[in-house]
Amino acid sequence: NxxxxxxxxxxxxxxxxxxxxxxxxxxxxxxxxxxxxxxxxxxxxxxxxxxxxxxxxxxxxxxxxxxxxxxxxxxxxxxxxxxxxxxxxxxxxxxxxxxxMPSAKDIQEATRAIHLIQIVYSLPTDKMVEGILMDVQYNASLNPMECYTIANELFKDREYAAAMEWLSSGVDMYNAETDKEELYTQLGVPLSNFYELFVKIQDAQGGRGYAMTELKTAMKTWPEQVSFRRAHSRLKMNIRIDKEPNTEKARPEFVYAHCCTHECRPTSKLFCLYNSTTSSFLRLAPLKMELLSLDPYVVLYHDVVSEEDVERIKILAQEDLTRATTVHEDQVLREDPYRTTKAKWLNDTDEVTQRVSRLIQDMTNFDLSGSDMFQVMNYGIGGYYGNHYDFLRNAKSPKNFVDRIATTMFYLSDVPLGGATVFPVLKLSVFPKKGSALMWYNLHHSGEGDKRTFHSACPTIVGSRWVMTRWIREIQQLFRRPCLTQI
Ligand SMILES: O=C(O)CCC(=O)C(=O)O
Ligand SMILES: [Fe+2]
Incomplete structure (x- = not known):
């Protein structure tokens, strides 16, 4: 089972x-x-x-x-x-x-995460092998077996160049630690595995001459190994029929790296202020707010949730987190390789979520009745959320007023390395800070989705990234959304 x-x-x-x-x-x-x-x-x-x-x-x-x-x-x-x-x-x-125990799928997802981190943050393989992440030395160096597993998974994803880098790092280390050969073999990774994978990668890439030379050496070293003989027949056949190598990537590349590494701000003309006006309560306790973009409206609130409330929310959510899904073209919710996070929905029955709901009303002056529940999320290894909109593309007619007019998102943890929220069209990024909250409008005044709100979460490198979102629905806000210049 x-x-x-x-x-x-x-x-x-x-x-x-x-x-x-x-x-x-x-x-x-x-x-x-x-x-x-x-x-x-x-x-x-x-x-x-x-x-x-x-x-x-x-x-x-x-x-x-x-x-x-x-x-x-x-x-x-x-x-x-x-x-x-x-x-x-x-x-x-x-x-x-x-x-x-973790499954083969966990291995696949963990490897893809390592690869994604490498791409987004331009981390060279040899540095990662040594445990150096963004120029900082971590207690995270990798051994030959780990390099082999990464190479093997990347090979399956047809990421041949990356697979080859991990494989050769692994072989170099293996050869330098001959005293460990027996242990590694016992753990299922004999040296011959590296040669076998080398041959497979070269064959797939079209480097069949190399593959053949290497294979012949390997067959001399391990004459009794049947898998080499099988690989030899396959390779000879591929050479004879001149089989086209398949270099098409299994997964498309990831795009928006720059604002994941640098804090991007669309303009320096905006400012910080104390919000004491959206609700009468704020006259007593104004909120520290940083205007990040006027159109579309994006604001960052600093220190709005207390340390105790943050911890309490995590405790409410942490014991039954389940894999987050996304709405696909056919309107079905499905597991999504571009959303590597687990989530738990929380309603307004707890004192702390009620307090945050009041806070959202103070921040936005929106009416939360009929809005979605809170969604608490904990991201995984290199956890990220690819570019998406929060408005529902299936809300076909903007006239039905059911779409998500705004998103409020609370950061429930600091993230020491990685994990920014990025709006690539706005050239805006926000790095998580425990207790702060980001809020933006998703819709134009016409009710149409505002495509400039395209956004994503960059992969987390260090730390456990927790966020909580609440989407606000449009229908209750008919008389509340502030009137801006154009409709
Ligand atoms: O985690 C983030 O920074 C973004 C989350 C998000 O966009 C969402 O949940 O819709
Ligand atoms: Fe989102």
């Missing part, structure tokens, strides 16, 4: 894996203890026997008696002892947690 845990798309959920790993290591430690006990017992026996090759044969009655006794009884007991495997129960423990 395989459970789809979708670990790779939520840093919070991945916390559970840390305890699974401790559990597994504990089992392995118990195993070494049990094994050590056996070794000690056997060594004791050998010592007691004081066994030496050149020992004199027995020559008296007592010694012959002992020999008879030992070989009548001890040898059977040793058979029994060697057959006993007290670690079988440990194996059962490991199998019992198997459904909670």
């Amino acid at each position: 395989i459970v789809e845990n979708n670990y790779a798309i939520s840093i919070y959920d991945m916390g559970k894996l840390i305890s699974h790993e401790h559990y597994l290591l504990n089992i392995l430690e118990n195993f070494t203890d049990l094994l050590q006990n056996k070794v000690d017992t056997i060594e004791n026996y050998l010592e007691m026997m004081n066994y030496e090759e050149d020992e004199k044969p027995p020559n008296n009655a007592a010694e012959y008696f002992r020999l008879i006794r030992r070989l009548h009884l001890d040898y059977l007991n040793w058979v029994w002892y060697l057959e006993q495997q007290p670690w079988e129960v440990l194996v059962a423990h490991i199998i019992a947690i198997a459904p909670h």
Whole structure:
């Protein structure tokens, strides 16, 4: 019974894996203890026997008696002892947690995340291998097995050039650590795997001459390896029929890198002020607000949610986060490779969400009745949300007033590296700051979606990114939206 845990798309959920790993290591430690006990017992026996090759044969009655006794009884007991495997129960423990382990899909998504981070933030492979992310050294260097897995997944995604870089970094390290070869082989990554993958990548890219040379060397080194012989036949056939290499990318490239690395502001003429006017309450407690764009209207509110409320919201959401979906062309909600985050909907029944709702009304003067619930999100490894609009393209007639007139988005965590919210058309980006909130209008006055509000979340490199959004519906706001210059 395989459970789809979708670990790779939520840093919070991945916390559970840390305890699974401790559990597994504990089992392995118990195993070494049990094994050590056996070794000690056997060594004791050998010592007691004081066994030496050149020992004199027995020559008296007592010694012959002992020999008879030992070989009548001890040898059977040793058979029994060697057959006993007290670690079988440990194996059962490991199998019992198997459904909670990450799946092949997690590997795929985690690898795609690493690759996306590389592209968006221009991180060279050799630096990432050393654990250097955006010029900062992290405790994150990667070993040859990890490089191999990344290369293999990128190969499947037809990202051949990137796959080759990871593969060669992996081989170089493997060759430098010959003492680990047995361990890596035991863990399923013998050196021959690297050669096999090299051949596959070169073949797919059309570098068949290289592939053949390398394959011939590999066949000499591992003459008994059947997979090489199979690869050899396949390669010879591809050369003979001159098969076209397939270099088409499995996934389109990602676009908007610049504003993910630099804070982009559309104009320096805008300003910060205290908002004390949208509601009468604000006369007593004005909100710190930064105007980011007038048209479309985008504002950033600083320090509007307290530390305690932020933590409380996360606690309300964190235990049943599920994979976020998006509305597709056919109006069906589906899993989306361009949205790697988990989410939980929260309604207004809790004191803290009620408080935030009042805050939104103060910030926007909008009426929240009939608006969507809060959506709390926790992003995953390199978690991101590709370019999208928040208005609903299926609200075909702008006259039905059901569309999302505005979005309010609260940052529930700081993100030490990466994770900006970007509006590529406006050339605007906002870096998360715990307790601040971003608000923008999605619609023109006509009710038509404003395409300039195209936006996305850049991949997170360091930290666990939490945000909460609330979309406000249009219909309740007929008499509330401030009148701007044109309709
Ligand atoms: O996480 C972000 O910065 C953007 C989230 C977003 O655009 C959305 O949930 O609609
Ligand atoms: Fe959005």
